[in-house]
Amino acid sequence: MKKQIVLFLVWIGALFPTMAHKYALVIGIGNYPDVDYGWCTINGNNDIAIVQEMLLANGFKSDHIFTLCDANATYNHILDNLAALTNKLQQGDRVYIHFSGHGQQITDLDGDEKDGYDEAWIPYDALQEPTSYYHGEKHLTDDIINKQLHLMRQKVGAAGSIVVVIDACHSGTATRDISDSSIVRGSTAKFTLSAKPLPFTQERPIEWISIAACSDDEVNRQCRVEGNHYGSLSYVLYTLRHQLSNLTLSALTAKLAQQVTYPLVARPQTPTVEYSGSNQQLVFP
Secondary structure (H helix, E strand, C coil): CHHHHHHHHHHHHHHCCCCCCEEEEEEECCCCCCCCCCCCCCCHHHHHHHHHHHHHCCCCCHHHEEEEEHHHCCHHHHHHHHHHHHHHCCCCCEEEEEEECCEEEEECCCCCCCCCEEEEECCCCCCCCCCCCCCCCCCEEHHHHHHHHHHHHHHHCCCCEEEEEEECCCCCCCCCCCCHHHCECCCCCCECCCCCCCCCCCCCCCCCEEEECCCCCCCCEEEEECCEEEEHHHHHHHHCCCCHHHCEHHHHHHHHHHHCCCCCCCCCCCCEEECCCCCCCECCC
8 A cells, every 4th residue: 555655656746746946046236345345336236126026027936036235245145145045956946146236357267268357246345456465265256156057057957947147347447427327337457366377278168048237348337217226237127027938038138239228328338148059048938
């Protein structure tokens, strides 16, 4: 009898596999430390609420959306939350990672960047310039992020999906213009290390969908809507929230090009969408 029950449960499990879950980690930093760190105040923290609303409209449950804001978004806290999220994942799960904050280029030491510089997310506790005691240890480089994303890909498998949104500058100027729409997220000052980088070999493969507010050599400007400041990419994704589940990557790329532009932002920038596979795959399958 017990054997029959076990076989029945196995049969049921085959017919009705565990449902995939949707998880998100949303990081928003606006109020960077104002002493010695070198980063101006932006409004990355404002993006959290509109990104949450966008996710809820696309089937994410509120208790599966995790957030890190301002002082909580340190280097260690971000990595710890990425690792904790990875541990939760199962085959077929959907993952969304969002970073709104400053961005900066830093010397590439492993030869995977043609221009010799990695792109980095700037956590709350990272400095803008090298010092006698800081050598970029808390810059979240694309190498570090990619390593964690590859672990996530192994957990969710081919049936799962990963979307990474970066509403930050890879280059730009961390100053405020007279116009509010000229507030940008990043620094033209590259974080240059004394160590000699390795010669370029090849770029790391991408196994997820990556959506960035601008190309590596452009400035990412914030936008102002009804008196509130948001990241331009975050805001446009929010306005598209009821369309995203039916949008292909090709269609999304076109819509971002049409909308992340003047008059929403003061000057042109080029949102980029990178992925493996077909451009006809859905953003939120």
